[in-house]
Amino acid sequence: MVTEHSRHDTRLDRFVDSYSQRTNGMRVSAVRALFAVANRPEIVSLAGGMPNIKDLPLPEIAGSIADMITSNGTQVMQYGSGQGEPALREQILDVMALEGITAHADDVVITAGSQQGLDLVTRIFCDPGDVILAESPSYVGALGTFLSYQTEVVHVGSDEDGLDPTALRETVARLKKAGKRIKFLYTIPNFNNPSGKTQPWERRLDILSVCAEEGVLVVEDNPYGLLTLDADPIPAMRSADADVIYLGSFSKTFAPGFRVGWVLAPHAVREKLVLAQESATLCPPVFSQFAISTYLATQDWQGQIEIYRDMYRERRDTMLHALAEEMPDGASWTRPAGGFFVWVTLPEGLDSQAMLPRGVNARVAFVPGGAFYADGQGARNVRLSYCFPPADRIRIGVQRFADVVRRELEVMDTFGIDASPHELRRPTGPGPDLT
Amino acid sequence: MVTEHSRHDTRLDRFVDSYSQRTNGMRVSAVRALFAVANRPEIVSLAGGMPNIKDLPLPEIAGSIADMITSNGTQVMQYGSGQGEPALREQILDVMALEGITAHADDVVITAGSQQGLDLVTRIFCDPGDVILAESPSYVGALGTFLSYQTEVVHVGSDEDGLDPTALRETVARLKKAGKRIKFLYTIPNFNNPSGKTQPWERRLDILSVCAEEGVLVVEDNPYGLLTLDADPIPAMRSADADVIYLGSFSKTFAPGFRVGWVLAPHAVREKLVLAQESATLCPPVFSQFAISTYLATQDWQGQIEIYRDMYRERRDTMLHALAEEMPDGASWTRPAGGFFVWVTLPEGLDSQAMLPRGVNARVAFVPGGAFYADGQGARNVRLSYCFPPADRIRIGVQRFADVVRRELEVMDTFGIDASPHELRRPTGPGPDLT
Numbered sequence: 001m002v003t004e005h006s007r008h009d010t011r012l013d014r015f016v017d018s019y020s021q022r023t024n025g026m027r028v029s030a031v032r033a034l035f036a037v038a039n040r041p042e043i044v045s046l047a048g049g050m051p052n053i054k055d056l057p058l059p060e061i062a063g064s065i066a067d068m069i070t071s072n073g074t075q076v077m078q079y080g081s082g083q084g085e086p087a088l089r090e091q092i093l094d095v096m097a098l099e100g101i102t103a104h105a106d107d108v109v110i111t112a113g114s115q116q117g118l119d120l121v122t123r124i125f126c127d128p129g130d131v132i133l134a135e136s137p138s139y140v141g142a143l144g145t146f147l148s149y150q151t152e153v154v155h156v157g158s159d160e161d162g163l164d165p166t167a168l169r170e171t172v173a174r175l176k177k178a179g180k181r182i183k184f185l186y187t188i189p190n191f192n193n194p195s196g197k198t199q200p201w202e203r204r205l206d207i208l209s210v211c212a213e214e215g216v217l218v219v220e221d222n223p224y225g226l227l228t229l230d231a232d233p234i235p236a237m238r239s240a241d242a243d244v245i246y247l248g249s250f251s252k253t254f255a256p257g258f259r260v261g262w263v264l265a266p267h268a269v270r271e272k273l274v275l276a277q278e279s280a281t282l283c284p285p286v287f288s289q290f291a292i293s294t295y296l297a298t299q300d301w302q303g304q305i306e307i308y309r310d311m312y313r314e315r316r317d318t319m320l321h322a323l324a325e326e327m328p329d330g331a332s333w334t335r336p337a338g339g340f341f342v343w344v345t346l347p348e349g350l351d352s353q354a355m356l357p358r359g360v361n362a363r364v365a366f367v368p369g370g371a372f373y374a375d376g377q378g379a380r381n382v383r384l385s386y387c388f389p390p391a392d393r394i395r396i397g398v399q400r401f402a403d404v405v406r407r408e409l410e411v412m413d414t415f416g417i418d419a420s421p422h423e424l425r426r427p428t429g430p431g432p433d434l435t
Numbered sequence: 436m437v438t439e440h441s442r443h444d445t446r447l448d449r450f451v452d453s454y455s456q457r458t459n460g461m462r463v464s465a466v467r468a469l470f471a472v473a474n475r476p477e478i479v480s481l482a483g484g485m486p487n488i489k490d491l492p493l494p495e496i497a498g499s500i501a502d503m504i505t506s507n508g509t510q511v512m513q514y515g516s517g518q519g520e521p522a523l524r525e526q527i528l529d530v531m532a533l534e535g536i537t538a539h540a541d542d543v544v545i546t547a548g549s550q551q552g553l554d555l556v557t558r559i560f561c562d563p564g565d566v567i568l569a570e571s572p573s574y575v576g577a578l579g580t581f582l583s584y585q586t587e588v589v590h591v592g593s594d595e596d597g598l599d600p601t602a603l604r605e606t607v608a609r610l611k612k613a614g615k616r617i618k619f620l621y622t623i624p625n626f627n628n629p630s631g632k633t634q635p636w637e638r639r640l641d642i643l644s645v646c647a648e649e650g651v652l653v654v655e656d657n658p659y660g661l662l663t664l665d666a667d668p669i670p671a672m673r674s675a676d677a678d679v680i681y682l683g684s685f686s687k688t689f690a691p692g693f694r695v696g697w698v699l700a701p702h703a704v705r706e707k708l709v710l711a712q713e714s715a716t717l718c719p720p721v722f723s724q725f726a727i728s729t730y731l732a733t734q735d736w737q738g739q740i741e742i743y744r745d746m747y748r749e750r751r752d753t754m755l756h757a758l759a760e761e762m763p764d765g766a767s768w769t770r771p772a773g774g775f776f777v778w779v780t781l782p783e784g785l786d787s788q789a790m791l792p793r794g795v796n797a798r799v800a801f802v803p804g805g806a807f808y809a810d811g812q813g814a815r816n817v818r819l820s821y822c823f824p825p826a827d828r829i830r831i832g833v834q835r836f837a838d839v840v841r842r843e844l845e846v847m848d849t850f851g852i853d854a855s856p857h858e859l860r861r862p863t864g865p866g867p868d869l870t
Binding site: 050282 | 449450454456486489494497500501502511514548560562565579686691693704715717
């Protein structure tokens, strides 16, 4: 909408000619504006990726953090290491061991959330014009970061088991032939955001094998891996290949507000990451690191993950049952074995971006699929999240969503496919509703 | 030192051809390696910029943070706003009011420490090859960040009142004639790191006036402003010009471990900063923000700043007395009216970088002046900090430092000026010892 409002903003910005080229690519998405409205309590939000942390033992956490401050306050409130606190890096090895990873604490770099891990990895590897390969679809926050470094994101096709190794090989060959520099493959093998798909173990090995043959670095992002709802975790890709750069996070297994994630990287890469971290923030949040270290040392963190699993399992099952009951013919969706998200494919002819205002009007919010592609795909897709609202709200939300889809189909039947062009928006920052 | 060690590292790094151009400019400085040794307890470190937070009321802080978790845990441990928590942004207005700033909370962006403010400001404004003007000398951590964005840092001459407006005007003219794009002037008007100099009010107005005439944006970095030791704070540059981008921090007035700073920026710039923040970390540390908000609301934070002032005043006075008593003729130094640092100019012919190993050998650590220049100046300078060690250790440290200088002078008298070339090292990441 280049309207009165946009012209007004431009006129007010006396710095408009001073911004860097990367900044000129940053846009506030229309989705974000809608979500400001969608935060009203009467609206069921199936849009957000916020974990539900209501079951945390707050009094116990409060007590242990208070003890930590009283006994060690001048350390936990002081500057710390650019790489992150050594004790926490050791504890992170225990967390990663649950997914089959053997590593050394010296190769772990703590980051201000996993998002900063993405930022720093992109920073040390990517020049403008470099190519990053990503799943099809892929995490909106990663795409925003990749594009902010003026890279080109190329999506690789997927099937029901996630990223397709054959498509990967073809894409790499095509890009190399075109003279492109591929810097890495970005993949979320467990309960992909947004698709909810999981790569089986054999699939992971196939992908690693293609990447090794083609000399493509693998960046494995695994925020949800321990939130498996039906089975034990599948070992991480990093467990099979020490050259994989692995991104971990406490945001979903404990709480996101501390902003503590980590990167496990080969030694040489780790050194560059620490330099980049120091340039970005001097050191990752020190108090947060000690708070999480204290939590891991004093609380039953694995028991807490079990509690989270039970909660999310009920919500996922509720959403899948509601979808099966409510959705009209022609729609399909994924059945995630963990994580937070279901990926819906709408009946042919529907447009999820155009449908969003009608959804909000019907008091249900969701994320249109286009946000998860850098290239304009996803018009027929919707990401629904079951992580935050309780089961009864999920049921109501899915009913409303199905109603909106049905009405769209009726309109289409009456007037034909609405072929009016709609703007394809590239994702930028993800915002709290888009995690 | 391109020795066995460096070659070994390069051979091990199979990613060496994959890094971005900006990464190839990152180097671990020789200073950093020395500081690893310098952390031994027998060494008096006059190198670090760590605030001394021993006087914080730990039990009271522990109690208020525990209450915060018990009563509001699911909010303070959840994702938050990319711009930062609204309540804290309001409280920051009260902090800035102490230096004459009137602003709106909507124009404040919270950052993961002031260092991230520097990173995000550079990110939104600077393309490779753009020029950033900086004081002569300037903060090593800022220089590292600026260079990591492949900018060119040009130092502007200064006199006893800090940055010289006449030199500024000449530098701008010269650069414009050469076709350079100047993106902003970076200045620390209060108790400059490392020079300890303070711009008087009239000087600030003169600098603002030159920048307004020449269309140069001003970035005012003010981490130490409230740690004035002799007089009331001088109003911030931002108080005279709402187009100034102002960087603030709680690291020195409260504690650095929370990693909470902020940027106050004109509205259009603020919007870009929020997008950049979301891309970098989704949101600044939420728990930290609530912890600081709680501290400001429940503790006597202004009284705490008075306690800090008294502590730092004693230390500064101790250092200045010791320097006057101990230093040989031909050396000079600044007399800071606040902050953490004294800037020493060694007698002609001495080289501070070459002197550092001999200093560490004599059990005193300092930062050679070259770290605070992007262009190889500063060989005769040393930054001494009085913030962290207690007074008796400061006295011993200065004695040892003066002894080292004296011995260097004796060697020079005997053998003549050592004209052996020494590597000029560009700063990269600052590290905890270089804040």
